[in-house]
Amino acid sequence: MTADPSRANPVITRGMVLTVLALAGVAAVMMLAVRYTPIEVNQGLAQKIFYIHVPSAVVAIWLAVPMTGLASILYLWLHDPRLDRFAAASAEVASVFCLVVLTTGPIWGKPIWGTWWTWDGRLTLTLFLFFLLLGYQTLRAAIREPLERGRFSAVLGIMGLVLIPFIHLSVYLWRGLHPKPVVLKPSEPSLPPEMLHTLLIGFAVFTVLYIGFVTLRYGIQLAQDLREAADAA
């Protein structure tokens, strides 16, 4: 197998295309939020950020982080460098999405609750997840040898994955100001149809955004790895 950096190009291109499409989708979601959805009775205009905030959170917590954890487990078992590259890319994207949640949260919260931050369960969980992911990336940055970096990241990834239910259990000790679940409830979702549709579109868009970002990041890392291999040869 030749170490040819240009082999990464199709991956990068695919990533960019998906990302651009998804970003267009995000813009579309915002437009839908402003034009199409009704204004929420209690929360007013500020609630509209919900269509960005919630999909980011769901994709980060339920897709990006578990994928990183799964890739970590598989990497320790199979030692395939592609798994390590994927885990790192997924973690990076997860931290970006967490940042989105942590910034849109206060933007949503301030007009409604009168405070920028609240230690309620979900925001706190996201905050911890963010620090966990930052730690993961700091660790990776501190280790140059790829095999060691892969192994250590995987160990941290698996430990982090197991930590999440414990964080969940401990932060939900405090009942917070967070709006009660309106979609994922045992009974029917109690959202008006326009809101529900926009939210579901939001989930789809952010999932594509995740795939696009991860593909792009993976491709960039692949190009770098191939360049280093080509230099050494």
Added chain:
Amino acid sequence: MTSADAPLVEARGLTRSYGAVRALRGVDLTLAAGEVLLVLGPNGAGKSTLLRSLAGLLRPQAGTVRVAGRELNRDNPDARRAIGLLSHQSLLYDELTLLENLMLAARLYDIADPRRVAEAALEAQGLLDRKESRPRQLSRGMLQRAAIARALLHEPRLLLLDEPFTGLDAVAADRLRQLLALHHSPDRAMVLVTHQAGEAWDIATRIGVLVGGRWAYQAERPAELAPFHLRYQELLHA
């Protein structure tokens, strides 16, 4: 092949990279009891990587190592019982006395009566009177003798040495050569990594030259050092 003829060391297809550097590219090695292999080669050729893989300190990315019939992997700690390593570092704890260091090693190797065996090992290296000293208080030569005592404590059948003559004066080097000759026996093997072929020429039974992660030469030790040296220079500059 009876079990008595089975090779002491069987390494197949050892492969290991450090980032973009491919230190070992599918290296094979078979060593029977009684053999002493000298491993030569330029810096960065993979010699230390090979030695550490044989010691069970490095997991190859591909390939296996079997010592005394047992495969070296993390599920098989007993396979390491047959291995002793003498490296640049002494593997001793600075805040423990020589005796404490050796007694710890004896316990980890399940040696009965650790104190007696530890003292005997120190005595064999002429260090019994220093048994309460800390490694810091020893000279380079004495420190290496302490490291040798530790390496030989459990009477390993395979002794691995990583550039053991480095930094030794002529007297210490002679002493080491004598020791190795004494240790050499029909049921033991040694692998000695060095970049000075002359240092251990007489005890060697085989010579291997590792270049760029592969064997460039492997044969029974030639009778004369000088012609081999020429060949070696050629290999280095190839």
Added chain:
Amino acid sequence: MRRALRHALAIAGKDLRLELRSRTSLLSATVFAALVLIVFNFARDPTAVATIDLAPSVLWVTVSFASVVAMNRAFTVERENAAFDGLLLAPVSREVLYVGKYLANLAFVLVVEAITLPLFVLFFNVDLGHALPGLLLTLLLATAGFVAVGTVFSAMVVRTRFAELMLPILLLPFMVPPLIYAVKTTVPLFAGRPLSDVVEGLRFLALYDVAFITLSVLLFSAVVDE
């Protein structure tokens, strides 16, 4: 099995002996704990906030920071003369190696806590009384958990450039759940509630311990086997 225990105890004993001889880690952790307690004392307004309300947080923050300081030494001591290679060469399984290091680390941190607790009582005038058995149990359970994770992480970070900085960065998220439950358990205990009231918190701590000790034992090989 007995052999494994002997190996683990030999390794733990070696660590304890090393630390007793150099004392650097124990001293720095204890001094650190005392300093933190002193800062807390000067940083509060006793007329505004009652000591007893602040006490659990002060105790647990002090304990967690001092533990991180104490745990840093676990693998730095193995770097001298590549001594750790000596442990890795031996016919000792990596799981047993972990248990040995873990037991030693646990002992150190418990010693630091044993020194911190009386200081805490002294500086903050807290009457422990009936709360003491419950508090000790909580300390033990919480410590067992984050030392488990800390032992794995210190093995990792010792090979990085900024080891002393990396350990807290990686470890603190893992200390938060046990901390939260430890505080949750300590508050009622300080308020005079019986042990039976805080069983739920203790159960959580025990669950955390089981999960992370098991995980650490399983993952240690991936860290130390190159």
